[in-house]
Amino acid sequence: MSHTFKTGFRYSALFIFLFILFSGVSCIKDESVDLFVDSSLQEYFDRFAVEGELRGFVIDFEALRISGYIRLIAAPNVIGECAHNEDKPNEVIIDRTYWMGANDLEKEFLVFHELGHCALNREHLDAADSHGHCISIMTSGTGACTIDYTVATRTGLIDELFMP
Secondary structure (H helix, E strand, O other): OOHHHHHHHHHHHHHHHHHHHHHHHHHOOOOOOOOOEOHHHHHHHHHHHHHHHHOOOOOOHHHHOEEEEEEOOOOOOOOEEEEOOOOOOEEEEEEHHHHHHOOHHHHHHHHHHHHHHHOOOOOOOOOEOOOOEEOOOOOOOOOOOEOOOOOOOHHHHHHHHHOO
């Protein structure tokens, strides 16, 4: 082989390598989206992670790409949602008006419900016990059962959330 062929071959091989490398990189989905959790929600996100850990679940909001926001929700009768979007992380959105008037347990119930959707992929469950009380935090809130989330019922409802 001549020197020209070896040099040309090296440059061709280098070009092909770089082309493959950059072609592959351009197809990789950008997972570096900045995540945000409103400071008012952070305590409830932390509680959710602790409750999950107590039940054997590792809740990594960064790996799950879950953000949390308090915003006005224009849709009637909607106080929270887990919005899924291919380009953005899962977003827990809590209605600002509801949040401002809710007590601690109401806030926890709502955030845990939305994280049930975003982190645990839970669907709504409107089953009721013999007294008509919801057996799950994942109730749709349509009135099919009565929400009874109190200090006395909290542990059982959180158990059901993580271990349906």
